Amino acid sequence: MKTILNSRCKPESDFCIFTKKLVPLAKSSKHTSALQEVDGIPQPEFISQSALQKAMAKRRIQPSADELLAGILAHDKTALSRAITLIESTNPDHLTKANTVIQGCLPHANRSVRIGITGVPGVGKSTFIEAFGSYLTQLGKKVAVLAVDPSSSISHGSILGDKTRMEELVKDENAFIRPSASGDSLGGVARKTRESIILCEAAGFDTIIIETVGVGQSETAVHSMVDFFLLLKIAGAGDELQGIKRGIMEMADAVVINKADGDNVAKAKLAKTEFNRALHLFPAKSSGWTPKVTTCSAFEKTGIDAIWELISDYLTLVQSNQYFDQRRQEQNQYWLMETINEQLMQRFYHHPEIAPLLEQNKKAVQNHELSPFAAASIVLKKYFKED
Template sequence: MSDFNKQAGSLSEKAGISSPEITNVSAINQIKFKRRQQPTATELIAGILEGNRTSLSRAITLIESTNPEHAEKANEIINGCISHANKSLRIGITGVPGVGKSTFIEAFGTHLTQLEKKVAVLAVDPSSSISHGSILGDKTRMEELVKDENAFIRPSASGENLGGVARKTRESIILCEAAGFDTIIIETVGVGQSETAVHSMVDFFLLLKISGAGDELQGIKRGIMEMADAIVINKADGDNIKRANQAKVEFNRALHLFPPKKSNWQPKVTTCSSITKDGISDVWNSILDYFEMTKETGFFQEKRNEQNQFWMMETINEQLKQNFYNQPEIISLLEQNKKAVQNNEISPFAAAQLLLNQYKKSF
């Protein structure tokens, strides 16, 4: 075998570090015990109100859990934090994959922390419909912001949720506000024109676009464009500046085709570069103008009140769904009817009605 083949490859196993001869077994056992020990809801609430990042992360993990045993503890935490919430500006940021959402949020978030803002980023990554896994790589992409002591980044998987957000993003906002973060940024998965969920939980909805990708034609379509409070043409740097400015003109024309917003706010189109940071301050100033105007007219609080009602109904729907699928009688009957439907022994509609009738009997 040649010397080249004898050399260790990048995937070959290397000799590890040998354990020290003297090991403190008591200390190891104590560390393992603390890791297994779960803090109470009261302890997590106290930690969140003190701004403890570990407590905040643990609490978000609890509320995101689908384990029914965690639901009661999660609700106790939310109830303990709700009176300390509602003191932030909530900004939703969306755009098609590849538009540079994470890079923009890092530049934008860093700008805000330099203004002494405390920024929480709730980033939602798409989940695979096959493996149900998610990369959750936002912390890697925001490598500078993640080290900022005035920033908190929490990636979550979208799961089966539509609308570009995770199942418990709304509750996570409450916990972040209670922890003292005054600016909450929600980065969606970027699913195109179905961002209704994130629009219903933020105060300001920002749509990122890029030039030269056919986006100018998308500007005249209804849907997500009607929800946007601002459109930002990203990647306006280098040879792309001219194209970005042209796209800005096209989007401005498109926005005038839409009826006036309920807030009477006229959405603005700006350009920026997340690399050179040009235009980032203009985006923030535009957002401040929006908040100043909507607070003066009362629309800001009116929208918040409507959102609270909306999420009350959504929570009821979610609880009914969970309760339905966790009923022992439903679990067994559901499997039977799945097979019957597959074998064409019963129609999907009749099977569904049978299950619903069984569920009604439990009350």
């Protein structure tokens, strides 16, 4: 055949491959069995280049700090999301802009109730928050959920699936859900959750819910930024033993036994009794509040109203005895020191003289040429000398 269209062949090969059949070619003087591509009919473009260029151009336009601030104060969720992305950025160039936005939001913050919710994986935190948040929006509240998802220590990625789980709440106009990766934070809290609270309050949200990764001694990070700390439990999973352990139970202002539905109702009531007994073993809280234990079913949306009533009773007490304001002041001081520690670490690890020296000393420690203490001393002396 003399005319070949849309083919892949080699002039010296025996056959040329068409889309539907093989066509024999004339033998060439130099015969090999390899195949070679030749120009064929170009494939049509599946993406509109003009639409792609417009989208990319729009993405490259970054709003200024004043524009972000104006959007937040106008209760624009898009501006709020972009501002949170800005403050979560690890790019040093974004720090000044982020601080400007946070500073502008401060006069409009501190006008919300901050609720921390934690519990073991599988306890139903996301389902509970959706049921609880939907109940609050029905009461006329504006709810912001800052959900922290665990990050992989291997790939450092996160699925951030809380919006998928809260499919009803995410469509509520009076709700805002922001999933964030925990990163290397031990407390199950994203690096900039504290600043995100300020932005959400400035955007008009009067109830801030922080969902954490899970239970552990490092959950003190959550306790240090909320007004009310709620611990979710499930019955029938050996969890009752945790009631006599200190740490997380001492911080809880309320223990809620979730999944109290179906055949699990009797087990939930028994767990409630066990936790009530355990709570009496702990010393009285400085707030004057006695932690309560209750049950609920986030799936059936039962017992949710009793939980909000319990939280309201707590707020009435701590606001009347001035503990609420005292606690907020203590939290501000705590996060001042945490921010100083964080920025010192960032400045240290990003120092141009320190990075190569640190790698060099790491290898020396690995090869047993230096002790970790001697290596640390060398690196720190270099850092303080440079500064």
